[in-house]
Amino acid sequence: MGTLLSVKNLRTQFYSAGRTVKALDGVSFDIEEGSAFGLVGETGCGKSVTALSILRLIPYPPGKIVEGEIRFSGRNLLDLSEEEMRSVRGKEISMIFQEPMTSLNPVFRIGDQIIEVITLHQKLDRSQAFEKTIEMLERVHIPEARRVAKQFPHQLSGGMRQRVMIAMELSCHPHLLIADEPTTALDVTIQAQILRLIKEMRREFHTSILLITHDLGVIAELCDWVAVMYAGSIVEQASVEEIFENPRHPYTQGLWGAIPLMDREKDTLAVIPGTVPDLSQPPEGCKFNPRCAYRFDPCDRAIPPLFQPSPEHLVSCYLYGGGKNHE
Amino acid sequence: MNETKALKTSQTAEVWRRLKRNRAAILGGVIVLLFVLIAILAPYISPYPPNEGDLMKRLKPPSKEHLLGTDPLGRDLLSRVIYGARISLQIQVVAVSIAMVIGTVLGMVGGYFGGKFDHLIMRLMDILLAFPGIFLAISIIAVLGSGLTNLMLAAGIYSIPQFARIVRGSVISLKEKEFIEAARAVGENDFNILFRYLLPNSMAPIIVQTTLRMATVLLTASGLSFLGLGVQPPTAEWGAMLSNARAYLITAPHVATVPGLAIMLVVMGFNLFGDGLRDSLDPRLKD
Numbered sequence: 114m115g116t117l118l119s120v121k122n123l124r125t126q127f128y129s130a131g132r133t134v135k136a137l138d139g140v141s142f143d144i145e146e147g148s149a150f151g152l153v154g155e156t157g158c159g160k161s162v163t164a165l166s167i168l169r170l171i172p173y174p175p176g177k178i179v180e181g182e183i184r185f186s187g188r189n190l191l192d193l194s195e196e197e198m199r200s201v202r203g204k205e206i207s208m209i210f211q212e213p214m215t216s217l218n219p220v221f222r223i224g225d226q227i228i229e230v231i232t233l234h235q236k237l238d239r240s241q242a243f244e245k246t247i248e249m250l251e252r253v254h255i256p257e258a259r260r261v262a263k264q265f266p267h268q269l270s271g272g273m274r275q276r277v278m279i280a281m282e283l284s285c286h287p288h289l290l291i292a293d294e295p296t297t298a299l300d301v302t303i304q305a306q307i308l309r310l311i312k313e314m315r316r317e318f319h320t321s322i323l324l325i326t327h328d329l330g331v332i333a334e335l336c337d338w339v340a341v342m343y344a345g346s347i348v349e350q351a352s353v354e355e356i357f358e359n360p361r362h363p364y365t366q367g368l369w370g371a372i373p374l375m376d377r378e379k380d381t382l383a384v385i386p387g388t389v390p391d392l393s394q395p396p397e398g399c400k401f402n403p404r405c406a407y408r409f410d411p412c413d414r415a416i417p418p419l420f421q422p423s424p425e426h427l428v429s430c431y432l433y434g435g436g437k438n439h440e
Numbered sequence: 441m442n443e444t445k446a447l448k449t450s451q452t453a454e455v456w457r458r459l460k461r462n463r464a465a466i467l468g469g470v471i472v473l474l475f476v477l478i479a480i481l482a483p484y485i486s487p488y489p490p491n492e493g494d495l496m497k498r499l500k501p502p503s504k505e506h507l508l509g510t511d512p513l514g515r516d517l518l519s520r521v522i523y524g525a526r527i528s529l530q531i532q533v534v535a536v537s538i539a540m541v542i543g544t545v546l547g548m549v550g551g552y553f554g555g556k557f558d559h560l561i562m563r564l565m566d567i568l569l570a571f572p573g574i575f576l577a578i579s580i581i582a583v584l585g586s587g588l589t590n591l592m593l594a595a596g597i598y599s600i601p602q603f604a605r606i607v608r609g610s611v612i613s614l615k616e617k618e619f620i621e622a623a624r625a626v627g628e629n630d631f632n633i634l635f636r637y638l639l640p641n642s643m644a645p646i647i648v649q650t651t652l653r654m655a656t657v658l659l660t661a662s663g664l665s666f667l668g669l670g671v672q673p674p675t676a677e678w679g680a681m682l683s684n685a686r687a688y689l690i691t692a693p694h695v696a697t698v699p700g701l702a703i704m705l706v707v708m709g710f711n712l713f714g715d716g717l718r719d720s721l722d723p724r725l726k727d
Contacts, residue, residue, distance in 0.1 A: 170624055203626035216622040220640040229636075230626050267451065281626070 116184075117321050118144040118167070118289055123181035125159075125166045128174065132393040136162045136176070138345040138400075139416075144289065144338075149315060149322040151336035151353070153329065155368075157389055158342040160325040164291045167323075168208060169198050186288070204234040207282035211294040213274035217266040223250075224262025227281045234285045249280040252317070253310060272303035279310060283318055290315075291323045296331060308334050329372060333357060341365050344390050344400040346416070351426040361428045363405045399430070407432055458720035465716020471709025478522055479529035488516040490523040490676040499692040509694045512684055513674075517698050520676040524699065527677045528658055528706070531592050535657045536650055538596030543603025544646065548634050550604070551611030562608075565601040577660050581669045591670040595657045606649055610642035644721040651714035655707045662703050678703050 125137040137159050144150045152160045165171050166178050169190065183190040186205065190198070202208075210216045218226055224246050231242040243262075250258035253276040266274060275295065282290060292311065296304035312335060315322055324335055332339055333353065340350040341362065349362040360366045367385035387404035390396055396403050398413040405412065411431045419427045420434035459465055478485065487507075493514035500510045508517040550561035568576060580594035614620065615638065623637050662679030664670035671677045673684075678699040685696035 168625060170621065199627045199629060201627075202624070208622075208625040210618055210622055210625075212618050215618040218619050218623070218637050218641070220643075221636070233627055265451070278622075 115146055116143050117146045117186075118323075119182075119184040120163075120167070121182040121184070123163070123166055123183065124179045125162055125171060125176060126179050127176045134392045135395060136345055136392060137166060138395070140181075140342075140345070140347055142340050142347060142350060144321055144323060146288075147319060147321055148337045149324060149335050151332040151339040152323065152325045152342060153327060153332055153339060153368075154342035155327055155389065157392075159345040160327075160342055161293055163342075164208060164293050164323065164325055167291065168202055168206060169193075170202075200234065203230055203282070203287070204285045205287055206289045206291065207285070207287040208291040208293065209275070209278045209282050209295050212298050213271050213278055214298065216278055217274060219266055222263055222265055223269070223277050227262075227277070227284055230281050231284050245284065246280075249284045250277070253277075253280045253283075253314070255280070271299050272306065275299060275303075275307055276310065279307075279314065283314055283320065286318055287320060289323060290320045291325070293325045294327070295324075297326070297328070304331075311335065329368070341368070344395060345392055346400060346429065348401065348430070349426075349428045350419075355423070355426045359423070359426070361422055361426065361433060362401075362430050363407050363432075364401045455720050459716055462716045462719060464712045465720070468709045468712025468714070468716060471705060472713050475525055475706050475709065476529060479525040482522045482526040486519040486522045488519040490515060490519045491674045499688060499695065501692070501694055508698050509692075511681065511695050512688060512692075515676075517695065520681060521678070521698055521702050523676040524678045524681065524702065525706075527588075527671065527675060528661065531588070531595060531661045532654045532657045534592040535595035535599060535661070536653050538593070539599035539603050539653065540646065540650055542596075543600040544607045544639070546600070547604040547607025547609075548611055548639065551608035552615060552630070552634055552638065558608075561604065565604050568597070568601045574660055574663055577664055578667075578669060581664065586669045586672065588671050588675070591661055591664060594664070595660050598660065599653050599657060602653065603646070603649060606645045607642055610645055611638050614638055614641055648714055648718040648721060651710055651717055655710035655714065658703065658707055658710070 120143070121141050123137050123140040124135070127134040127136055140159070140163055142150070152163060154160050162171070162176075167183055167190065169178070171178060178191060181191065185201075190201065193201070217223070221229075224243065227246040227249065228239065228242045231237060231245055232239070235242075237245065246262060247258045250262060255261050255273065255276055261269070261273070261277075266277075269277065279295075290311075295311065296307050299307060308331060311322065311324075314320065322335070324331070326332060336353050338350070339353050339356045340347045341356070341364065342348070343364050349356065349360070349365050351359075351361075356365070357369075360369050364385070367383075370383045371385065373382055385404060390400055390403070396413065398411070398415055399405070399417050402408050402412040409431070411417070417429045417431045419429050421427055422433045459469075493511070495514045497506070497510050498512055498514040500506060502509045506516050506518065508521065511517055511520065546561050546565070550558040571579065577594040577598045580597055581590055584590040584593065620633060620637055623633055628637075661670055662677070662682070665677045665679035666683045668680075668683065671680055673680065681699040682696055682703075685692075685699070688695050
């Protein structure tokens with residue numbers, strides 16, 4: 114199993130009204146073939162920007178990828194022309210969005226939209242594309258696929274629309290599926306169905322997954338490897354077992370501590386004090402340091418490098434090297 | 441899992457249902473339909489040729505022979521009104537088509553690409569809009585000369601800015617929507633996004649504007665012909681007929697009333713229908 118996607122030192126910035134917002138400040142991670150990689154963090158930490166940067170969908174103006182490398186299938190995606198990129202999107206890397214309500218074109222039938230994607234990337238004639246469409250709709254367990262193919266998006270429920278999106282995005286058998294909060298806008302029962310579907314599709318199509326979410330339960334359900342993002346940087350990366358049993362970064366520990374558990378007796382929720390920094394004026398050094406209970410000398414001087422306190426575990430925190438050890 | 445049951449009826453059925461409940465719109469629709477039918481069937485339903493006059497029978501009031509009377513040159517008014525509908529419809533269709541096609545393309549390009557394109561196009565539209573109403577059409581006629589073709593051109597050009605503005609507005613608000621981002625994520629190029637995603641979703645305001653513009657163009661064309669700047673005699677056009685009737689307002693008022701009423705009714709019809717369409721296509725009026 115090799116490395117499918119390798120992101121190195123990705124920096125994406127947004128310019129507005131004289132300020133430069135550093136949305137991504139040196140993000141690096143690798144996704145292995147056949148694995149499911151989770152990117153977790155609170156709203157505004159840069160998870161969606163990472164996904165959009167990989168597909169080069171950051172609108173300019175106001176945003177721009179200013180540095181970094183995104184190696185995929187032996188090429189640096191940042192070097193490709195727009196036309197070459199268009200043949201990557203939907204065919205080699207696909208993305209499903211958070212709001213299935215609004216991801217489909219309201220004026221075309223479901224079937225026609227999937228046919229459109231298929232004919233965009235594959236040399237099939239219309240009737241072949243239609244058969245493939247029905248096949249995909251059936252594989253995502255949409256009943257009466259031929260009838261549904263003739264319907265318009267507003268005639269389907271949210272869960273159905275998300276299934277249609279998944280069918281559409283997988284129709285060209287991409288190597289990587291990016292799922293940006295795929296279940297956030299859905300009811301809890303439907304969430305479970307969609308997650309099961311994604312797992313099944315991953316097995317059947319051998320597609321790797323980059324799952325973006327703020328929901329730790331979804332991460333636990335689906336992912337092999339997890340990266341925690343804060344204010345535009347990855348602060349911790351580990352296998353899913355490691356990260357749940359042994360969260361090391363103070364931010365991650367804070368996140369885990371904030372999950373309300375049914376068997377706890379507390380009235381108030383644990384909260385990480387302070388607020389997320391303004392990304393146009395980030396703090397010096399480790400971006401979490403103003404809120405960190407364990408802050409000490411080196412923390413506000415330079416961003417901590419990645420330390421490896423145990424196999425399958427990387428942390429960007431001076432507690433694990435380069436300073437006093439708090440263990 | 442019965443999620444496939446349609447949650448709502450199709451959107452067209454909804455729009456049609458709302459439209460049917462609007463009495464004024466139905467009235468407008470009927471008038472427009474009659475107008476179009478009369479225009480198309482003119483050669484078959486007209487009792488007399490529109491341009492042949494019997495000078496022995498000038499200015500006769502309505503009678504069994506001439507249901508609406510005759511004009512100063514002895515021509516049957518009913519026939520002239522019928523053929524006038526034909527001319528008017530022709531002018532409206534050509535002018536509004538010109539405006540719709542050019543205006544829509546300009547609006548789409550400006551709204552989607554923004555930047556210098558957009559500024560240039562909008563400034564051009566501002567120039568056109570700076571002329572008070574009919575003066576723009578008059579200026580164009582002054583440059584091109586009078587006649588039916590130039591009338592259609594002038595009325596068309598005069599209507600371009602309205603289309604450009606609404607389409608641009610629609611495109612600007614739509615291009616931020618998620619289904620456009622999803623379309624890009626799937627590898628669609630700009631041309632497809634413009635014509636398969638943005639344009640079809642902007643049809644509602646375009647349809648409404650088209651209907652309302654038909655009314656404006658009719659008024660403008662009639663006005664220009666009334667001033668002698670549009671169609672040339674002996675063409676039976678309602679505005680021109682009004683102009684000829686001026687001298688006989690006291691002695692034979694029917695010569696003016698007939699074309700005047702025709703213009704009024706048809707303009708009202710298009711306006712009522714257009715308003716009704718707008719109300720029923722507007723998603724904010726959910727019942």
